[in-house]
Amino acid sequence: MAQLPRERTRPIHVGDVTIGGGAPVVVQSMTCTPTSDAEATLAQVRALAEAGCDIVRVTLPNKAAEESFKQVCAASPVPIVADIHFDYRLAINAVSLGAAKLRINPGNIGSWDKVDAVIDAAGEAGAAIRIGVNAGSLEDEIAARDELTLPEKLVASSLKFVEHFEARGFTNIVLSAKAHSVPTTIETYRALSAELPQVPLHLGVTEAGTVQQGTIKSAVGLGALLADGIGDTLRVSLTADPVEEPPVAWGILECLGIRRRGPELVSCPTCGRTQVDLIPIAEEVERRLRNVAKPISVAVMGCVVNGPGEAADADVGVACGKGSALLFKHGVPVRKIAEGEIVDALMAEIEAL
Secondary structure, three states: OOOOHHHHOOOEEEOOEEEOOOOOOEEEEEOOOOOOOHHHHHHHHHHHHHHOOOEEEEEOOOHHHHHHHHHHHHHOOOOEEEEOOOOHHHHHHHHHHOOOEEEEOHHHHOOHHHHHHHHHHHHHHOOEEEEEEEHHHOOHHHHOOOOOOHHHHHHHHHHHHHHHHHHOOOOOEEEEEEOOOHHHHHHHHHHHHHHOOOOOEEEOOOOOOOHHHHHHHHHHHHHHHHHOOOOOEEOOOOOOOHHHHHHHHHHHHHHOOOOOOOOEEEEOOOOOOOOOOHHHHHHHHHHHHOOOOOOOEEEEEOOOOOHHHHHHHOOEEEEEOOOEEEEEEOOEEEEEEEHHHHHHHHHHHHHHO
16 A cells, blocks of 8 residues: 555654654644643643653743743653744753753744754754744745745745754654644645655644634644544644643544544434433443543443444444443444443443453
């Protein structure tokens, strides 16, 4: 079989995490606490790692936050990415403070001399750099080119920066080119994958919105690209507690069969044939499964039409009838259980797997 685009990118290293070269797609998010509050920021980093992040980005907004940033890097359970804008000196300092990777937009760092100073510092420290191009902050000479579409502008900006980094011999780079529009995102990343097949791509729909809208936009945009084999790492951006983001990212990866972290719940939408109160049963199973790390499938089905087949196809499942359910394990019927016992019985079988 032909290699997927993500298998053809070169591997880069962010601490002990590999991005690209066919490595597992990396999940990440970003803290929203004041970085100057080391305790709060570190608590959020740990919560994000627990929720499924492989790496976490932390802003370094000013020199006053450097000491707390250093404390976060030293105590973090995952590699830390320093988010830097405007001040190249903060980027240089960040790698000495423990950042495993920098996220910069070369267009707002300033002159090429300043960009080169950041490249040299990252190279000496063995840190990676994400070149982060954004539709909202394109450099003036490209933003003013009316003959180009927005995806073409994002690609042109990306090509310029990547060519400069590689010409200096720095290839430990990841590239992102983000927009809030899903069609723009898909078109841009498909073009980048074709133009720069060697560069690992960081996927994201920026400013995607609140939990519901942002989840939908991310699932459609990132899911389409990942299904094409494009994308080596991703962040789902939500206007919410950042701990809400990793489960959505994992959900996208799991639905596509790319990477699995925990159980898959298969449950029906209910209909007039359903003779148990299925919705609260399924919701309670889903809630309890959040504490289960096993990569298994669990079926909660409401009637005898598709229920037995789906339940038998899962690792463990139930097919419900009138006020009761038939419990299946690895395709074999185990026993009949009363409606009030369904959740506990399922969880007991899951714990025994």
